[in-house]
Amino acid sequence: MEILFTPNALIALLTLTFLEIILGIDNIVFLSIVSGKLKAEDQPKARRIGLLLAMVFRIILLFGITWVLSLQESLTHIDWGFFKASPTGQSLIIFGGGLFLLYKSVTEIHHKLEGEEEGEKGKASNGLSAAILQIALLNIVFSFDSILTAVGLVSMKDPAQGGFGYEGALLIMILAIIISIIIMMIFAGPVSKFVNEHPTIQILGLSFLILIGVMLLAEGSHLAHFSFGNDGEVGTIPKGYLYFSIFFSLFVEFLNLKMKKSKKTVKLHNSEIVDDKLKDTDFTN
Structure with a gap:
């Protein structure tokens, strides 16, 4: 507890909390879309259960950090000449989560654009338990990413060596997870709406x-x-590029929504000149 109130520990706690919130954005988006298909009275329950599951999974994985780190060891080696791989338990979980997210996203886009219109009957047919199951499966994948980020940020070395020690680091990571989940719970409702x-x-x-x-x-x-x-080996996609594209797209969409609400019509420069030329043009020939 003494380590927790040191300046370095407080900075690590604030930084990790901020990162957990950023990493949780994709979780909130998924929660919003999945819970949006439920009845109105079930939507808050699904969001709360989903975020609580995220917190529980993360804390459990923290206590089993040795097992989590062991998942980074290769399970087997594949060499087919044109293709080589050394899959790990962690890579299989993350790869499977990516496939599930792609399938779910494409299916939802197809349903919204080309499927039948959702009515109360459609919402009622989509059970709360099925939604929670989908949320739980994806939370497992997001939890691994979150925990490995936390472990990389908070040093478990002995305090004499500039770290926080095992118990101190564990306490900082658990507090950061709890604080970030509470903040996400507060904003999950307005964001989903x-x-x-x-x-x-x-x-x-x-x-x-x-x-x-x-x-x-x-x-x-x-x-x-x-x-x-x-x-050579397949590389990763920097998350900074991904989050920049997300925030930039949202910024553009917010501008569009604001312009839509505005009563004033946006008029392009030289539009009056173009209108006058069109009036004077004879299209009969």
Whole structure:
């Protein structure tokens, strides 16, 4: 507890909490879309259960950190000449999560654009238990990513060597997870309401999930040391690029929504000149 109140520990706690919230954005988007298909009275329950499951999975994985780190060891070696790989338990989980996210996102986009319109009957048929199962499966994948980030950020070395020690580091990571989940619980309702009220935001959210799915596939392939021919191992997609594209797309969409609500019509420069020329043009010939 004494280590927790040191300046370095507080900085690590704030930094890790912020990173956990950033890493939880994709979780909130997925929660919003899945819970949006439920009855109105079941949606808050699904969000709360989903975020609580995320917190429980992360804390359990923290206490089993030795097992989590052991998943980074190669299970087998594959050498087919044109394809080489050394898959690990972690890479298989992340790769499977990417496939699930791609399947779910594409299916939801197809349903919203070409499927039947959702009515109360459609929402009622989508059970709470099925939604929670989907949320739980994806939470497992997101939890691994979150925990490995936390372990990489918070040093478990002895305090004499500049670390926080095992117990101190564990306490910092658990507090960061709890604080970040509480913050996400506060904002999950308004975010879900906003997403479900705007169809364009829903499609953007599903597009983001496709991007995250591709990122997970690339990360899983990299951790499994996938190599095709002489091209070298598959690389990862920097998360900074991904989050920049997400925030930039949201910024553009917010501008579009604001312009839509505005009563004033946006008029392009030189539009009056073009209108005058069109009036004077004889189209009869």
